[in-house]
Amino acid sequence: MSGSPPPEERAKADAEARAKEQAEQAALPYKWDQTIKDLDITISIDAKYKGRDLDVKIGRNALKAGIKGQEPFIEGELPHVIRVDESTWTLTPTSDGKDLEIHLDKQNQMEWWPHVITTAPKIDTSKIQPENSKLGDLDGETRGMVEKMMFDQRQKEAGKPTSDEQKKLDILEQFKKQHPEMDFSNVKMG
Structure with a gap:
């Protein structure tokens, strides 16, 4: 029995993979979202903390964010390089505390990231559907x-x-079709 699985099995496997992925991402101590150009991380913290209580380090290919003296919410190596000068973090009050928001500007603004740090579970970047409006905003050639x-x-x-x-x-x-007499066995592609 060769060939690919029937569509309904593939759909089921996709749905299971998506559910697993969502569960893994939901279990992280932060939420994250990305566009092709940048990446945003949100960490909900207690309202009592102020900017000076936080330990946030944004490096070219590393990130650390936490509350001083505590286990960081996120710490590790980034899968790709970022533009440090364009990357920022802010503390925003919410209805039930504060959000530490970290904005990372991707160096390569043409790739999706499978995760924020290399030790975190990956998402399937091939399933990312870019917002049509965003793609629609581009001129024909760029799009x-x-x-x-x-x-x-x-x-x-x-x-x-x-x-x-x-x-x-x-x-x-x-x-090849036009020149059946020629031998193409040693042709290297690439």
Whole structure:
């Protein structure tokens, strides 16, 4: 029995993977959200804490956030480099305490992060649906480029050829058909 599982099994597996992912993310001591350009982390803390009680360090590829003298809420290496000068943190009062909000500006503004720090559980970045309005705000050329990059990212993660590689393969196939007398066994792609 070869081939891929039937669609209903795949849907069930996807739903289970999503539920597991959501549970893992919900268990983290922070919430996070991202766009293709930046990433926002929210940590709910007690209203009694002020900015000076916090220990927040934002590095090019590391992050630490916590209350001085306590176990940090988040500490570790970032999966990708950020722009430290553009990254900030603020303390915002909420109805039941305060939110420590950390804004990280991605260095590469064309990639999705699977997690905030490398020790945290990953999300499946191939399932991220960019907000259509955001993609719609881009002009045709940029939008096409972003969609191509997202497609290529998904293909790479699935071990499949990117759109450019596929194009080369298609051209080569076409050429092979037109020249059956030539030997292509040693042709290296890439």
